[in-house]
Amino acid sequence: MFLVDSHCHLDSLDYQTLHTSVDDVVEKARARDVKFMLAVATTLPGYRAMADLIGPRPEVAFSCGVHPLNIEEGYDFEELRILAADSRVVAMGETGLDYFYQKEDFQLKLQQDSFRHHIRVGRELNKPVIVHTRDARQDTLDILREEQAGECGGVLHCFTEDKNTAKVLLDLGFYISFSGIVTFRNAEQLREAARYVPMDRLLIETDSPYLTPVPHRGKENQPSYVRDVAEYLAVVKGVSLDTLAVATTENFSRLFHIDSARLA
Template sequence: MFVDSHCHLDRIDLAPFDGKLENVIRAAQAAQVKHMLCVGVTLDAFPAMRELVAEFPEVSMSCGMHPLYVAKNPYDPQQLKAMAAAPEVVAIGETGLDYYYDPESHPVQQESFAYHIQLANELDKPLIIHTRDARDDTLAMLREGRAERCGGVLHCFTETYEMAKQAIDDLDFYISISGIVSFRNATELREVVRKLPLEKLLIETDSPWLAPVPHRGKENQPAFVADVARCVAEVKGISVEEVAAVTTENFYQLFQRAAITI
């Protein structure tokens, strides 16, 4: 059985599923995906996301502000705290730093990221981190904020082995692997996955984006996390059953509140 540790069910086009999220969930279950974590990216969208997934015990949710939305969508930290404190919220994020776009937004991103780390420690809920072209600052802010106390994951990881190793060694963080690992030009990422301990890995789709091989060109969905697992297994020279078992155990070790919802 697999867990999709990071997806955006509220952003999937439901038209091919007869307009019903239930059919997305059923397709995932048919692919042996037992649990999904639906990740929030804005406070404005959170109430609708919560309502959408509320009837599905196999779906957990997080609450946070994605770094690329922060500059254009200022938010009230107290509103974030109130939403994130809800018992059905199992994690804080998606948060982090993305320096690939809009250099002017970096200070605002950093301010928001620092608050998410503080809040995660206050609520004792793990962090879901988005990081792009911001390796040093991401690690420095996590260390400064004592993020090892709440724990977390660097999701959809595409950075270096050295960054992953520091996140694991210094912060006891997990590293989540998406369908990018199966892309033809992802040779360096596959080498990172080969070196990292399975005991610190999660798997994800980040759906509706980044569909893995053999689904390139299609909209992604949680069912496809099984293909991510197969690629990880091939890269590491182990069975897909081992990848499934260990990454599922890792998921519940990190997101301990998620086990309560199933």
């Protein structure tokens, strides 16, 4: 079996008390059949530090981008393009919109401009966008349409929206990724959306160190726990774990243009 954690923050894990090294995290994941992971950046300095921490590894790919809550200090758009052009980078982001914490007009405008720029660079480099959205459903969908994000493709990561939003994203050619939230007791609307999303558009993730799935609630999340997301989602979808593993791994390979030989 081959499982992929399509979204984790390897640079943010607890290397003081929980893990001795990135090697330790990778081995814990491999012990549970999680054999590849996408390490996601949230700032440009953070991307450089993350790449230095992890180094070249056959089982880890990188994204490069600036999270919508990290753009107020500004960043160099050209630097983003240069860093994202690196062959180790397979995606832009995470990018998107988050109106939960920021509500001022100038803050929303900064987020929207940054989101548009990530999509434009993604189209230029033919690298998909990893999209974060919170309390910004309509603006997120509008910008994806206006910027023709379907040309580079992408994924709505850590999906927490409803079935109707899933339909729009699927119509745009996007993939949808489910995290540990799908295992939460009060997440029935999310499970309904998961039942709706076809197997060929489905991804799984941890978003570690955040959003730890049942039965590990209260602990820091880590890539090995994507196995728990997969097991739960397989039940929701009414398929075997092997079937879900094959589908989500193939989807990951296709979306991020990663040679399937690396995922075998």
